[in-house]
Each structure stands twice: as structure tokens, then as C-alpha cells.
Amino acid sequence: MxxxxxxxxNNITITKALGSYVWDDKGTQYLDIxxxxxxxxxxxxxxxxxxxxxxxxxxxxxxxxSVIIPIQQQLAAKLGKxxxxxxxxxxxxxxxxxxxxxxxxxxxxxxxxxxIVAFEKAFHGRTSLAVAVTDNPKIVAPVNETDNVTFLPLxxxxxLQNYFQEHGKETAAVIIEGIxxxxxxxxxxxxxxxxIRSLCNDYGAVYIADSVQCGYGRSGKFFSHDFGGxxxxxxxxxxxxxxxxxxxxxxxxxxxQPKHGMLGTTFGGNHLACAAALAVLEVIEQDSLMKMAEENxxxxxNSLKEIEGxxxxxxxGLMIGFDVTEELQDLRxxxxxxxxxxxxxxxxxxxxxxxxMNISREQIETFLNTLKETIAEINNTKPVEA
Ligand SMILES: Cc1ncc(COP(=O)(O)O)c(C=O)c1O
Numbered sequence: 001m002x003x004x005x006x007x008x009x010n011n012i013t014i015t016k017a018l019g020s021y022v023w024d025d026k027g028t029q030y031l032d033i034x035x036x037x038x039x040x041x042x043x044x045x046x047x048x049x050x051x052x053x054x055x056x057x058x059x060x061x062x063x064x065x066s067v068i069i070p071i072q073q074q075l076a077a078k079l080g081k082x083x084x085x086x087x088x089x090x091x092x093x094x095x096x097x098x099x100x101x102x103x104x105x106x107x108x109x110x111x112x113x114x115x116i117v118a119f120e121k122a123f124h125g126r127t128s129l130a131v132a133v134t135d136n137p138k139i140v141a142p143v144n145e146t147d148n149v150t151f152l153p154l155x156x157x158x159x160l161q162n163y164f165q166e167h168g169k170e171t172a173a174v175i176i177e178g179i180x181x182x183x184x185x186x187x188x189x190x191x192x193x194x195x196i197r198s199l200c201n202d203y204g205a206v207y208i209a210d211s212v213q214c215g216y217g218r219s220g221k222f223f224s225h226d227f228g229g230x231x232x233x234x235x236x237x238x239x240x241x242x243x244x245x246x247x248x249x250x251x252x253x254x255x256x257q258p259k260h261g262m263l264g265t266t267f268g269g270n271h272l273a274c275a276a277a278l279a280v281l282e283v284i285e286q287d288s289l290m291k292m293a294e295e296n297x298x299x300x301x302n303s304l305k306e307i308e309g310x311x312x313x314x315x316x317g318l319m320i321g322f323d324v325t326e327e328l329q330d331l332r333x334x335x336x337x338x339x340x341x342x343x344x345x346x347x348x349x350x351x352x353x354x355x356x357m358n359i360s361r362e363q364i365e366t367f368l369n370t371l372k373e374t375i376a377e378i379n380n381t382k383p384v385e386a
Contacts, residue, residue, distance in 0.1 A: 010336060012024050012030075012336075013025040014030075017032075017044030017045055018043070018044055018045055019043040019044060019046075019356065019358070019359075020032050020033075020040075020043060020044070020355055020356050020358075020359045020360070020363050021044070022044060022342070028340060029340065030336075030340045030341065030342055031340065031341045031342070031363060031366060031367060032044070032342045032355065032356070033341055033342060033343050033353050033354070033355045033359075033367055034342040034343050034344045034352075034353075034354055034355070035354045035355050035356050036244065037239070037344065037354070038181065038213045038218065038239045038240065038319070038344075038354040039239045039240065039242075039243070039244055040240075040243060040244060040355075040356045041216055041217065041218070041239075041240030041241075041243050041280055041284070041289075041356060041357050042243050042279075042280055042283040042284065042287075042289065042356065042357065042358060043243075043356045043358050044244070044356070046243060046279070046283060048279050048282065048283055049243055049245075049276060049279040049280065049283065051279075052275045052276070052278065052279035052282075053245065053272060053275050053276050053279070055275070056071075056271055056272055056275035057272065059271070060271050061270065061271055061272045062267070062270045062271060062272065063270075063271070064266065065264070065265070065266075065268070065269060069269060069270075069271060069274070071271055071274040071275060071278065072090075072092060072269045072274055074274070074278060075090070075092075075274045075277050075278050075281075076089070076090040078278060078281045078282070078285075079249075079251070079277075079281060081285075082217075082222060082281050082284060082285055083222040083223065083235075083251065084222065084226075085231070085235070085251050087253075087254050088235075088251040088252055088253055088254065089251070089252045089254070089258070090249055090250070090251060090252075091249060091250045091252060091263060091268075092247070092248070092249045092265075092268045092269030092273070092274070093238075093247075093248040093249060093250070093265055093268040093269075094246050094247065094248055094265065094267050094268050094273070095125070095238055095246060095248045096124075096125050096130075096210075096212035096213075096236065096237075096238035096239060096248055097124070097125025097126050097127040097130040097131075098125075098127065098248055098265070098268070099212065099236035099237060099238055099248040099249060099250050100124045100125050100127075100129070100130040100133070100175065100208070100210060100212070100236050101125070101127045101128065101129050101130050102250060102263050103173075103175070103208045103210075103234045103236050103250050104116060104129045104130070104133065104172075104173060104175065104208065105129065105263070106206075106234065106250070106252070106256065106262070106263065107172045107173035107205075107206035107208060107233075107234065108172045108173070109262060110172075110206060110256050110257075111171075111172045111173075111204060111205065111206060113170055113171060113172035113205075114148045114170065114172060115148050115149075115150070115167055115170045115171045115172060116132075116133055116148055116149050116150070116171070116172055116173050116174075116175060117149075117150055117152060117160070117163060117171060117173070117174040117175070118133035118134075118135065118149055118150070118151050118152075118174075118175050118176075119135070119151060119152055119153070119154040119176055119177075119180075120135050120151050120152070120153050120154060120183075121135050121154065121180055121182075121183030121184065121186060122134060122135045122151070122154075122175070122176070122177060122180060122183060122210075123135075123136070123177070123180070123181065123182035123183060124175060124177075124210055124212075125212075126139060128143075128144050131144050132144050132145070132146050132148070132149050133149050133175050135151050135183075150163060150167070154176075154180065154186055154188060154192075155188065155189045155192045157191070157192060157195050160192075160195060160196070160199065161195070161199070164199045164202075164203055168199065168202070168203030168205065169203060169204075171203060171205045172205060172206060173205055173206040173207070173208050174196050174199075174200060174205060174206075174207055174208065175208040175210055176188055176193070176196065176207075176208070176209065176210065176225075177210045177211075177212075177213065177214055178193075178209060178210075178211060178214045178215070178219065178223060178224030178225040178226075178227070178228075179213075179214040179219060179224050179315060179316060179319050181213035181214060181319070181346075181352070181354075182213075182346060183346065184321055184346035184347075184350040184352075185314055185315045185319065185320065185321025185346065185350065185352055186314075187224075187314060187315065187316060188224075188225070188228070190227055190228045190229065191228075192228075193225055193227070193228025193230060194228050194229065194230050197228070197230035197231070197232075200233070206233045206234060206256070207232045207233045207234075208232065208233065208234045208235075208236065209223060209225040209232035209234070209235045209236070210236050211223045211224065211225065211235050211236060211237050212236055212237060212238045212239055212248070213239055213319070213354075214316075214319055215235065215237050215240070216237060216239070216240035216241055216280075216284075217240070217284050217289055217290040217293055217317075217357055218240060218293055218317055218318050218319050218354070218357060219293070219294075219297075219316040219317040219318075219319055220290055220291075220293050220294030220297060220316060220317035221290065221294075221317075222290065223235055224316060224317075224319070227316070231253065232253075233252070233253045233255075233256060234250055234251065234252050234253065234256070235250065235251040236248070236249075236250050237249050237250070237251070240280070240357075241277050241280060242273060242276040242277055242280065243276065243279070243280050245272070245273055245276030245277070246273065247273035247274075247276060247277050248268070249277075283358075284357070287358060289357040289358055290317075290357070292357060292358060293317040293318045293357040294317050296318065296359065296361060296364060297315070297316065297317035297318045297319075297320065298317075299361070299364065300318070300320060300353070300364055300368075301313055301314075301315065301320055303364075303368050304320070304322055304368070307368075307371065307372055307375065308375070309324070309325060309327075309328055309375045309379065310322045310323070310324055310328070310351075310375070311323045311324075311325065315353075318353070318354065318355055318357055318359070319353075319354060320352070320353040320354075321346065321350050321351065321352050321353070322350070322351055323349050323350055324349050324350075324351060325349075326349075327378065327379070328375060328378055329349065330378070331351065331374065331375065331378065332345055332351055334374055334378070335370070335371070335374060338374075339370045339374060341367060341370060
């Protein structure tokens, strides 16, 4: 049997990882500024995380949600404390798409409505409703097409107000990333998030904060939506939550009531996933990783702004993007294959930086110096115009 070939692959086999480094099967070391797609929050194979999962594995890895699983409650309590949303309730799932799928479904159950507002360039996942609110027709199958979703331009307050004036009373939810990831690191403005809150209040719609990529402390705040200074009704989370162990979740505001059977999952909230997620929060708390992300992120953003050849440096904390010019279109590939540094991309010309929240200042300096050298080299090898 062979694999169903849907991923364009780099010709690299990673066999070992520690902190912000990974090694291939030939022993070559790579600096990971991509965090395995924003998943690595507390560093690869973090010792506390390994120990907690290992210990849990010796007791029990899984039992279904038909029995009391105390570690779920421990996770909820810790999550409430670290996120500051102590009066919210937690529903555990396995991935970002599943979190958004359930958030949209819950908003529809709660309001009895069908219409959803999403934003241009949004990415929310690949399951049925999650992909329907994702602004990429190439990944929407005919069966996922629906008239219930309207895409509006991000940060266009007039467009949002006009939409609500016309359709507010039929609208179940507004779903928004605090910082668009796949769309190229586009920050939702603070007043835009405040407007979403007030329109959702006025019309009885649900504000869903997709924090799958931008959440879990990466921005310097636990949820990047918190920069708006208003609460969402539902926060969805995944990537950084398990530091590579598959786990996702939703934080649900107290006014949204659960009913038995309303939502469900076999694997969501299993003992092992909860142990991994607890370990992540313990490390974030003990090592003050949100502060570290904020400080190192500001340093990285300011340093990038000084580098000639890269443009529009943007983002918050350790979720950063910049544009590269036509001449530098191979920069990412050269960084990877020659300099052994992983970075992320967003089409057509954006480089995305999503390192672990505890990447060191020294590793950041190595990245910045290598970036400068590589840009200079590309510029020097450019054919001189006659
Ligand atoms: C903002 C956002 N939401 C949802 C998802 C989907 O998450 P998953 O791949 O875990 O289903 C992603 C994945 O990249 C994402 O970036």
C-alpha cells in the first residue's frame, strides 16, 4: 500500500527533535522557526511534557466519555486560570477543524439560526462547516457549498455594519481568527473585534474566536482576540494546546447552555490528551512563556523591520509574517535547504514565523543573521542589468 498523495513534501526525514531544533536521518540539525505549523508551543519533546504523558500512559490512556474523567476537570480549571476565562466551560475535541465545526453547530443550536459571517482569506479547517467558512474555493467540495455563509473583507467596519442591518436577525455567528494564519498573518483590528462584539450583542448572534493558530499564548496574550478588550462567546483551540499531541477544545461562555447529546466525540478529552494539554499549560505558566513570546516577538518584529528586502513585517508576539519581493522568491527554500532553517509560507509571497514560545534570544539572533546573509547572497548572485 502507498500513501494518498495530498501533501507537497520537502525531501527531508525528521527523526529527532528537542526544543527549537530538529534533526534529519543523516544527523543534520535544523532550526525550527515554523514550530511544525504553529503546533510546537513549549518546544519539541519538552521534558515535563514527555514525563507527564509517559506517567499517564502507565495508568490509563483512554476510556470513553461515558465515565468520570477527573483529568478533564483538572485541565478545565488550569485552562480557566491561565486564559483568564474562569467562568467559561470546556468541550474537548481532537483538532482545530473539529473545534470550529462544533462551535458553528453550537451557535446554530443556541440561536436557532443558519447564517454565518466569515472573512476574506480566512482558514478554519477542512470538515463540512469549517471548510464552508474557509475562503478558498479549491478546498470546498460541492457537498460543502452553502448559501448560509457570507465572506466580508477583514477590518471593513462599514461592510460588517451593513451586513448586520440587513441580515443580523438571521445570523447565528461571526467567526474570525484574531490573526489570520494561512491567509498570510493579517491582524484583526481592535475596534473591529469590538464592533463584532457589539453587533453580536445587539442582534443575538454568537461571536466565535478561532484561536486554533493564533491562540494559546503565541501572540503574547492567551487569546490574540484579547487585544480587542472584549470577550468572545466561544474560543476554539488546537495546535499549541498539545505541543504535538492531537487535542483541541472550545471554551464556551456561561450563557450558552449545554444539553445532553448536543455535542459528542469518542476520542475528545481522552486521558492521554488531557495529560499532554495540562503539561503545556504548566510549562506556559511556570516559565512565563506568554511574556517571553511578547518580548521576543517584539524584538524579532523590530529587527525584521530593519532588514532590507523584506516588506510589511506584521503580527503579534511569535506569530509573524512578512512579504518578500520577486527577487527573493526562493528565500524560504534556500533557508531550508542550504541554511537548515524551517520557516512557514503563505501564498503567494509571505514568509510566516511560528516558533516555539520558548525559542531563545540566541536562536533568534542566529535566524536574523542567517536571514540577512542569505538575502545579501541572493542579491549578489542576481544578474547585473546591462
Ligand atoms: C485558524 C485555523 N483554524 C482551524 C484550523 C484547522 O485545524 P486542524 O488542521 O487541526 O483541523 C487551522 C489549521 O491550520 C487554522 O490555522
